[in-house]
Amino acid sequence: MLEFLNTPIVAGVIKSAIVIFALLTAFAYMTLIERRVVAKLQGRLGPNRAGPAGMFQPVADAIKMIFKEQIVPTQAKKAIYMVAPIISLVVALSAFAVVPIGNSWVDGKTSVWDPVIGDVNIGILWILSISSLAVYGIVLGGWASGNRYSLLGSLRSAAQMVSYETGLGLALSGTLMFAGTLSMVGIVNAQRHMGIWFVAAQPLGFFLYLIAGIAEVNRAPFDLPEAEQELTAGYLTEYSGLRWSVYQMAEYINMITVSSIAATFFFGGWSFFGLERIPGLSIVIFLVKVAVFLFLFIWLRATLPRIRYDRLMRFGWQLLLPLAVVNAVISATVVALNWPWWISGLAGLAIIVAVLFYERRKINEGQKEVTVKEVGGSKTMAIPTSVRLAKFEKVNVE
Amino acid sequence: MTDNVPVEYALAAVMLMVAIGLGLLTLALGRVFGPARRPQQKNPPPEHGGRTGHKTWVQFRLRYAVLALLFVSFDMEMVFMFPWAVVFKRDGLIAFFDMFVFVAILAAAIFFAWKEGAFDWEY
Secondary structure, three states, X not given: OHHHHHOHHHHHHHHHHHHHHHHHHHHXXXXXXXXXHHHHHOOOOOOOOOOHHHOOHHXXXXXHHHOOOOOOOOOOOHHHHHHHHHHHHHHHHHHHHHOOOXXXXXXXXXXXXXXXXXXXXXXXXXXXXXXXXXXHHHHHHHHHOOOHHHHHHHHHHHHHHHHHHHHHHHHHHHHHHHXXXXXXXXXXXXXXXXOOOHHHHXXXXXXXXXXXXXXXXXXXXXXXXXXXXXXXXXXXXXXXXXXXXXXXXXXXHHHHHHHHHHHHHHOOOOOOOOHHHOOOHHHHHHHHHHHHHHHHHHHHHHHOOOOOHHHHHHHHHHHHHHHHHHHHHHHHHHHHOOOOHHHHHHHHHHHXXXXXXXXXXXXXXXXEEEEEEEOOEEEEEEEEOOOOOOOOOOOOOO | OOOOHHHHHHHHHHHHHHHHHHHHHHHHHXXXXXXXXXXXXXXXXXXXXXXXXXXXXXXXXXXXXXHHHHHHHHHHHHHHHHHHHHHHHHHOHHHHHHHHHHHHHHHHHHHHHHHOOOOOOOO
């Protein structure tokens, strides 16, 4: 009687409903965990009143959000303004469709009820192409709000995502050479087959991916689109109530997706030295790995100050992208000549160390003296050599 | 994993449909439970100290127009590189060196743009 459950489509609908429910719950509790962890790191308490250790805080927040007023500004382009958050959410959720959450129930045998929704054979291309649509949600939302802060925030976001997406993709390509497949399940199986995690062969690729991934989801220290001091809240300025929380949802789910890709590509996904053969345990292993990355995101937010905008662009194009190209070339050479994997690992580590030394030297740079003309005489001051002062043209005020 | 490729795509598309359904649900929830009537003076955007009527969609200088162009070329490059990364081991050294030529041209492009100052902030 329950035969219909084994049709792929029915199983797919049920599985995607479960995954979406799990993602939304994860989002809700990520907000709580983030607030608690950041509070702990800053020597505060964080929300701890609603339920034991603040467990019901997300529920309270959700109910509050539902009953809140949703303002549509008079200047907004109404239709686009309403649809934009939904674009963000749909894109964030459907990127997760190809992520393998666990091993198949019987090791080595596939069935329709495996914990992956659709094992598309171009898995990572699916994720990259879908998640590059995320910029539409943000840009349309910011543009349609009819507010200059929103517009500037969304355009910044577009520039940032565009700049870091290339570095992100190229950083992943080294792993693909070792795996020899684009399917996410295939990549995990390749790591089991080789007996290593790809982070050992691709340390440089991993760090590049992590940095680019943080920038791609607009998290601190790359959260310029939402920089409060400069842009109020960037593209979120005009949004309120449930639509605002939909944007937040999209942001956190993107974070989870980036963490999942990092775990799958570089840390063996759901595999852990043979333990994944026990049914169900593979899911727990995967969740732990993702949780470690999510904690890293929170930790970075509490630790690092926001990067300046021109440095952000320069960093992406002048450091991340060339390094990603170098990484791809090294990996290609190692794979093509059938050298062992640790050669690319050592080369990657060497490059990381060299770059850190180089950057360190730039931090210890000297100072230069500039003379600035001011009203009533000029003034000389010492500034770091990398800083260039903007030149303003004279404007004749009528 | 089923061996049927179209089915896998359909399954991934199912996730997309469910996600769209969820998005519409949130819009509906807000409409049902949110306050229906709202005072008009809340509508203008909160900037310029409450003055309204200014234009948002003005012409201004976008400082990364060149970067946008570069992005298009690099994104295309990525799309070419991914399938190549999967199969080049099977196709031997010829394919390997082919890609080297491609990457060399690309690297030349990066350094040219760098020299021209495309990556620096336009003052």
